[in-house]
Amino acid sequence: MPSEQTIIVIEDDPNIADLLDTYLRGAGFRVLLAGDGERGLDLISQQSPVLAILDIGLPDIDGFEVCRRIRSKSAMPVLFLTARDGEIDRVLGLELGADDYVTKPFSPREIVARVKAILRRGQPVASADATIISIGDEFDIDISRREVRLKGQPVALATREFDLIAYLATNQGIALSRQQLLDGVWGADWYGDDRTVDVHVRQLRKKLGDELPLATVWGIGYRLG
Ligand code: CA
Numbered sequence: 001m002p003s004e005q006t007i008i009v010i011e012d013d014p015n016i017a018d019l020l021d022t023y024l025r026g027a028g029f030r031v032l033l034a035g036d037g038e039r040g041l042d043l044i045s046q047q048s049p050v051l052a053i054l055d056i057g058l059p060d061i062d063g064f065e066v067c068r069r070i071r072s073k074s075a076m077p078v079l080f081l082t083a084r085d086g087e088i089d090r091v092l093g094l095e096l097g098a099d100d101y102v103t104k105p106f107s108p109r110e111i112v113a114r115v116k117a118i119l120r121r122g123q124p125v126a127s128a129d130a131t132i133i134s135i136g137d138e139f140d141i142d143i144s145r146r147e148v149r150l151k152g153q154p155v156a157l158a159t160r161e162f163d164l165i166a167y168l169a170t171n172q173g174i175a176l177s178r179q180q181l182l183d184g185v186w187g188a189d190w191y192g193d194d195r196t197v198d199v200h201v202r203q204l205r206k207k208l209g210d211e212l213p214l215a216t217v218w219g220i221g222y223r224l225g
Contacts, residue, residue, distance in 0.1 A: 004030040006049040007115060010040035010066060011081065012059050016104075020053060023108035024115070037061035041069055044076070051077045051115060056087050067098060077118045077159065081106070099159045117187060121159065133169040135225055138211050141169045148208065155207055160185065164200050168214065168224035177221040197221070
């Protein structure tokens with residue numbers, strides 16, 4: 001296995017692409033650059049990078065479509081670059097399985113930190129930490145397999161959705177504030193806001209159904225169980 005991990009940057013603005021290239025290589029990554037979506041998808045299938053940094057406004061197919069096509073084949077983490085609020089809403093609202101997003105203009109150091117955080121999350125936990133947490137009679141959260149099962153059937157969740165339900169489950173019965181959830185799930189260096197938590201809670205409720213004992217605690221945040 002090569003010691004350098006390969007990251008693909010799909011971005012049509014050469015200045016941004018160069019900047020990311022410089023910083024990511026400086027952090028020890030191998031970098032592939034693609035100026036449009038089709039080229040990016042070709043490089044992904046040829047070289048199997050470990051993570052994609054994906055601009056939304058691309059000259060051919062947009063970043064959302066690129067992400068959908070990536071997702072049809074792999075669970076490779078995707079970090080979106082967004083330019084506008086409307087785009088952030090779509091990143092959070094669509095079930096694309098985006099792992100994170102950064103709003104332009106951004107600091108390249110922040111991108112490198114996010115990339116490292118995403119790749120750390122993807123690493124397998126030691127078997128000693130393998131835990132299955134039950135919620136009520138219907139749900140099992142298998143931390144080591146990163147799987148949520150409803151009546152024994154796995155339910156497909158995006159990375160952050162899983163992280164959120166796992167965090168709530170390890171704090172079962174405790175009302176957690178949105179800020180606590182942001183810190184615990186997204187990390188203290190995350191620049192997002194409460195809306196991020198709410199959107200992910202909505203997705204969890206939608207995917208896991210009414211049986212999920214995830215309560216809104218007015219004036220505080222959320223409590224599982
Ligand atoms: Ca662009």
